[in-house]
């Protein structure tokens with residue numbers, strides 16, 4: 001289970017707390033939504049859970065083990081800007097081979113064209129590059145996926161195709177997913193339950209199950 005326990009975070013000692021006393025869990029294979037108004041700290045919380053930021057207080061663990069400092073992180077974060085997540089000097093096939101090489105049928109399910117593999121990131125559109133960023137996370141070492149506005153830049157059809165492929169993979173591999181989005185209909189469609197961060201900073205509110 002992915003657990004964030006009593007998390008507190010602020011970007012500098014003189015700045016206000018962005019995350020205050022937040023706790024949440026995601027079970028293997030579960031799809032949990034996270035919603036709150038803009039600027040409330042969803043992305044910050046996502047970064048804490050994926051080990052991009054260290055909490056000031058509290059801790060993040062997977063099966064009661066803290067996130068590894070050096071090894072591949074079992075909690076992978078895909079955010080809205082794929083160009084920030086890939087090495088601009090590497091060709092796409094090298095980016096994909098960096099971790100555990102994805103299988104052709106997986107690439108196909110995500111709508112990744114074989115012709116893209118020899119290109120550089122700047123030679124793909126934002127939506128095309130996002131599929132590469134997603135494909136890279138769907139590997140046997142990933143236990144939890146945090147999707148922070150992951151498909152916000154895609155048209156409705158592509159969004160549906162991508163989520164279908166991602167959920168088919170995460171369900172069959174028992175990967176837990178945390179979906180961060182402002183798109184309420186999308187959250188209702190995808191998620192087993194939805195947490196509202198704004199409802200309280202102190203305890204979780206179950207909006208739907």
Ligand SMILES: Nc1ncnc2c1ncn2[C@@H]1O[C@H](COP(=O)(O)OP(=O)(O)OP(=O)(O)O)[C@@H](O)[C@H]1O
Nearest residue numbers: 011012015018036037038039040041042043044045
């Ligand atoms: N690197 C940073 N340094 C200082 N403050 C930051 C930094 N990143 C974010 N913040 C602030 O932290 C707060 C929470 O930001 P965050 O991006 O986590 O919110 P969010 O809920 O994901 O917002 P949105 O829905 O608009 O993406 C905001 O007030 C933001 O200005």
